[in-house]
Amino acid sequence: KPSYNLCSMIPYDTYTITSKNIVTPQGIISGAVEVKGGYILSVIKGNYSSGKDSSGFVIDYGDAVVMPGLIDVHSHLDEPGKSEWEGFESGTKAAAAGGITTLIDMPLNSVPSTVSVDALRLKLDAAEENIYVDVGFWGGLVPENAFDATALKGLLDAGVLGLKSFMCPSGIDDFPMTNASHIKEGLHVLAKYRRPLLVHAEVQLDSESTESVKDGVDDARSYSTYLKTRPPSMEEAAIRELLEVTKDTRAGGSAQGSHLHIVHLSDSRVSLDLIKTAKNRGDSITVETCPHYLAFSAEEITDGDTRFKCAPPIRDAENKDQLWDALRDGHIDMLSSDHSPTVPALKLLDEGDFLKAWGGISSLQYVLPVTWSYGRKYGISLNQLATWWSDRPAKLAGLHLKGGIVSGNHADIVVWDPENEFVLDKNHTAYHKNPSISAYIGKRLSGKVLATYVRGNLVYKDGKHAHAACGAPILAN
Ligand SMILES: NC(=O)NC(NC(N)=O)C(=O)[O-]
Numbered sequence: 026k027p028s029y030n031l032c033s034m035i036p037y038d039t040y041t042i043t044s045k046n047i048v049t050p051q052g053i054i055s056g057a058v059e060v061k062g063g064y065i066l067s068v069i070k071g072n073y074s075s076g077k078d079s080s081g082f083v084i085d086y087g088d089a090v091v092m093p094g095l096i097d098v099h100s101h102l103d104e105p106g107k108s109e110w111e112g113f114e115s116g117t118k119a120a121a122a123g124g125i126t127t128l129i130d131m132p133l134n135s136v137p138s139t140v141s142v143d144a145l146r147l148k149l150d151a152a153e154e155n156i157y158v159d160v161g162f163w164g165g166l167v168p169e170n171a172f173d174a175t176a177l178k179g180l181l182d183a184g185v186l187g188l189k190s191f192m193c194p195s196g197i198d199d200f201p202m203t204n205a206s207h208i209k210e211g212l213h214v215l216a217k218y219r220r221p222l223l224v225h226a227e228v229q230l231d232s233e234s235t236e237s238v239k240d241g242v243d244d245a246r247s248y249s250t251y252l253k254t255r256p257p258s259m260e261e262a263a264i265r266e267l268l269e270v271t272k273d274t275r276a277g278g279s280a281q282g283s284h285l286h287i288v289h290l291s292d293s294r295v296s297l298d299l300i301k302t303a304k305n306r307g308d309s310i311t312v313e314t315c316p317h318y319l320a321f322s323a324e325e326i327t328d329g330d331t332r333f334k335c336a337p338p339i340r341d342a343e344n345k346d347q348l349w350d351a352l353r354d355g356h357i358d359m360l361s362s363d364h365s366p367t368v369p370a371l372k373l374l375d376e377g378d379f380l381k382a383w384g385g386i387s388s389l390q391y392v393l394p395v396t397w398s399y400g401r402k403y404g405i406s407l408n409q410l411a412t413w414w415s416d417r418p419a420k421l422a423g424l425h426l427k428g429g430i431v432s433g434n435h436a437d438i439v440v441w442d443p444e445n446e447f448v449l450d451k452n453h454t455a456y457h458k459n460p461s462i463s464a465y466i467g468k469r470l471s472g473k474v475l476a477t478y479v480r481g482n483l484v485y486k487d488g489k490h491a492h493a494a495c496g497a498p499i500l501a502n
């Protein structure tokens with residue numbers, strides 16, 4: 026029974042998707058996914074014969090890949106307050122066009138930062154009727170609330186999916202950095218909620234131990250100058266400090282039930298070894314890396330091209346290869362975009378000053394084709410993509426009904442063609458704001474998103490979005 030629905034580009038509530046390449050936790054199958062009322066009713070292997078189903082509406086995608094929608098646990102949507110940088114509408118349109126069906130918004134770069142219940146309410150107001158995919162929120166752990174269990178509980182009771190903190194200056198005034206004792210306090214509160222703490226793990230070291238960059242001596246337009254300011258030892262030292270605290274997350278530990286997640290790991294050497302050690306001894310710890318660390322290497326970043334500035338920095342080509350190895354071997358658990366845009370003026374593209382430019386890579390719409398295009402030469406599989414981009418992120422964020430094409434789950438699905446190639450040029454429509462600052466502009470990618478379903482609604486198809494933004498805010502309870 027067709028019904029007109031502004032939320033979806035198909036007028037059906039009950040329908041069936043068929044494909045020869047459906048990515049399920051049991052492997053890739055040829056078959057069908059039956060959808061009803063926003064949920065996956067069943068996943069059927071083999072030839073699908075319609076008729077037994079009352080709607081009879083079948084969408085056959087042929088050889089195209091049908092995969093769980095991506096869950097991006099790390100993006101900065103910057104609203105309210107910085108809507109010229111990004112926003113809920115533009116960001117979630119980009120997400121839908123890129124096959125991302127759930128985003129978790131970072132607590133900083135919007136004004137105010139999401140460090141209080143009032144600030145979360147402002148986020149929810151800004152998101153209302155403006156989101157094309159589902160959006161959850163991380164709250165901020167900052168010195169002001171870290172020792173105030175009542176404040177933290179308020180934020181967690183209001184529904185943030187977990188907390189996020191920085192161990193170095195974040196560049197945002199109302200988001201100061203935390204030290205290990207703040208983090209320890211945070212974990213103890215989070216334990217009762219069984220929600221994670223996400224940490225930007227870099228610490229500033231005294232100039233003795235880092236190669237100092239002297240004003241005027243080093244060329245600020247050279248990427249190698251920027252690299253010297255954020256050596257791997259900054260990640261290493263932060264992770265060493267964190268491992269003193271993650272002891273408490275072990276079974277029987279005083280913060281059992283809490284979990285620590287290291288965001289955007291760049292150093293694939295000692296930092297990664299430390300994380301492996303912590304995992305082996307039973308700490309509750311996971312780590313993500315981002316497509317830009319897997320796609321690019323420091324050697325190829327040209328002078329003045331500040332589109333590539335991010336923290337921690339993109340390191341050498343060998344480091345990149347080792348990140349891929351770690352990902353494939355399961356030592357890196359998942360991927361996230363760390364979409365952290367700004368306005369072109371703050372990227373200082375004319376001056377090309379790596380020391381003064383805003384740090385952050387703009388990438389949201391491209392992460393699926395980027396991971397696939399750059400990962401192919403490392404032999405990655407569709408099932409690995411689904412693990413890194415859907416299954417593990419869902420578990421981190423506590424999204425029990427998301428992350429896999431499994432009956433009973435939300436019908437969050439991306440349909441894409443891995444062989445379809447395109448160039449990110451002027452003819453390619455980007456939906457996020459300020460696409461000119463993206464490090465991926467000009468790149469040739471393969472893997473075109475054909476259709477995106479969020480809780481059964483077809484929200485994106487062939488370059489068009491549904492009329493209404495019917496994504497849901499996700500609040501923990
Ligand atoms: N204020 C930021 O958004 N910072 C971000 N910037 C990066 N990654 O360069 C981040 O996630 O650390």
Ligand SMILES: [Zn+2]
Binds near residue numbers: 225288336
């Ligand atoms: Zn960060």
Ligand SMILES: [Zn+2]
Binds near residue numbers: 131364365
């Ligand atoms: Zn970030």
